[in-house]
Amino acid sequence: MSPRENEKSHRRKKEHYFDYSLLFIIIFLVCFGLVMLYSTSSYNGQVKFGDSTFYLKKQLMATLLGIVAMLIIARIDYHFWERFTLVAFLLAHILSAAVLFVGSDFNGSKRWLKIGPISFQPSEFAKLAVILFLALIISKVSKKIKQFRTMMMVMALCGPIVALVGVNNLSTAIIILGIAVILIFVASPKYMQFIIIGLGGSVFMGIFIYLEKYRAERLKIWLHPENFDKGYQTLQALYAIGSGGILGKGLGESMQKLGFVPEAQNDMIFSIICEELGLFGAVSLILLFILMIWRFMIIANNAPDLYGALIVVGIMGHIAIQVILNIAVVTNSIPNTGITLPFISYGGTSALFLLSEMGLALSVSRQVKLEK
Template sequence: MKRKKSLWARSGGEKRKQGKPERFFDYSLFFVVLFLVCFGLVMIYSTTAYTSSVENNGDSFYYVVRQGIFAALGLICAVIISRIDYHFFSRFAFFAYIVMLIIQALTPFIGSGAETHGQSRWIVIGPLQFQPSEISKVALILFLAYVCSRTVKSLHSLAGIGKILIMAVPMIGVVVMTNLSTAIILLGITFIILFVASDRYKPFLAIIGVCVAGMVGGLLMFPYRVGRITAWLNVETDDSAYQIRQSLYAIGSGGIFGKGLGQSIQKLDYLPEAHNDMIFGIICEELGLFGAAAVILLFIILLWRCMIIANNAPDLFGALLVVGVMTQIGIQAFINIAVATNFIPNTGITLPFISYGGTSVAILLCEIGLVLSVSRQIRLER
């Protein structure tokens, strides 16, 4: 985005304080995110109305109300954070990283929430239940953005890049033990932030090799993860591929314009996690190819606006913050849609801003607040 001289500079500053520059605020990004959140609430109600009324004594609004509360809190936090200078948060970069590293390491032992394949991924404190890995993503982004911006000269060498990578490995390591999909996102965030901060390319070829080897090791450590690959390769016959088959049935039956909002058949206890990991399949069934393409287009616009802000950020710290958030949203959206369409093996990743999950939507909105905080520091000169 080309910076231009402000109208104030040309008019002599009437009606404005002398020396106060015009600042940028990305309303396009804000309204795209707001639309995705509202659309998500509509789809969550459409997907859960029947099952919610059965499970909660006729209360068909149970899930959408819970999601709406977290979304409202997240939007309030996003607005507040957007008004704070993003440099303020750099003071807590190391502290947040260490605290979340400790909490993430303790989660398998102190977690008392929902368990998946024997691995506890949730922490319950009274009425509050949250997934520490969602907060760990923010802590890692903040930490890497701060460290890389302070040591950018050392990133000219493989040794310097390796030091930063080693700092991120503990967080990725403790997460991979319980949640491989989230570990992949953390790894992607680390790789992209380092790649953007460095002016070297060859060292990253070696890093890719190490990452691939680590991912293979993470798969082989747990038999159920290997089973997911087997199910992916034999989706028509493998009993473990039931969820993906139902998702493909939903996508195929939607056609071009879908069956209509609320008219899904697969959500009636046929498609597991229809309101969560597999909500894209229901979008395709009810709104068809047209609705699916519109959702993908909105995510592309969101990522494009983030890229514009990163390119025009006042400093490297702000740019890397935005790059980290952009990477997280992009990877999550890609993995969720790819899983629903059987493009990659099944893994539990929510569709940002749309899938059910209070912790996820609230934290994502806080991250958007960080991005908007960076956008507010961009000075426009016309």
């Protein structure tokens, strides 16, 4: 066989790969989330709006839009987004700054921008913009990222957006910072530098928390929720978890969602899952998230270039951090930070951008070439 024929034969043995396993996990999580959202929010919807499907209908619209976005993005070469990355990153700063001046207040938090009948959280867009921006920057300076100076410069690029988001949304600022650390950690072979950054970050967060009275108060509520009125939600969530037992009370049979856990369809939805589906349902959901993270790792390890790998790692870090923090808050392992559970908690903006991120991960998987 001639060299040219051998090359053609070798080329034919390679085929593009698409991660249908990840797509199946995404669809399952979305469907499960909609079922649990209806179960959790039907009482609140009936009491507040006279419609038990109020939250479900709004979430379903955002989810369908997100699925369309996911499927479109999955078919676009992820390198296409490089040309819009800087614009998206700057837009994230502008929108986050706009929230401080003209943002809408809900439950004491100014996190939304309202344009006509549409309201959205710019912080959700900021997560996606940061992932794309850092993936691009780190891939460009990959040979120098092991240098402490370069590492700190990359971290400094995230400083403004973390500060803008953190003013009204500390939890999302922590997630963005965590995504940045994970991306740099993956790209850099040195570990001692991360210990230094971690110590510095801990000191910064300590100062940041104690600058505002309400943040310091959250630490006290976390330690002794029974002594504070604001600890009521945490205690009721723990009651829900404890009352679920091994197999739970059954889907739709929760008592705590009947006004005892405020806004149960949001941050505390995991507690209702524990009550209705028990320890079995909660562990099954956690295992599903672990399986999703594993699929991200497979795609990242086989990505055709560093840019694609870092995009997937950033998405993986986002999901992992948010799931861990949400469950930790619900179980009172850390202070309450107001973090939603991906694909499960109510939130149209979150659903739209999470599914867009999934489209990016699937787009990278389409470029993976495996030996046949």
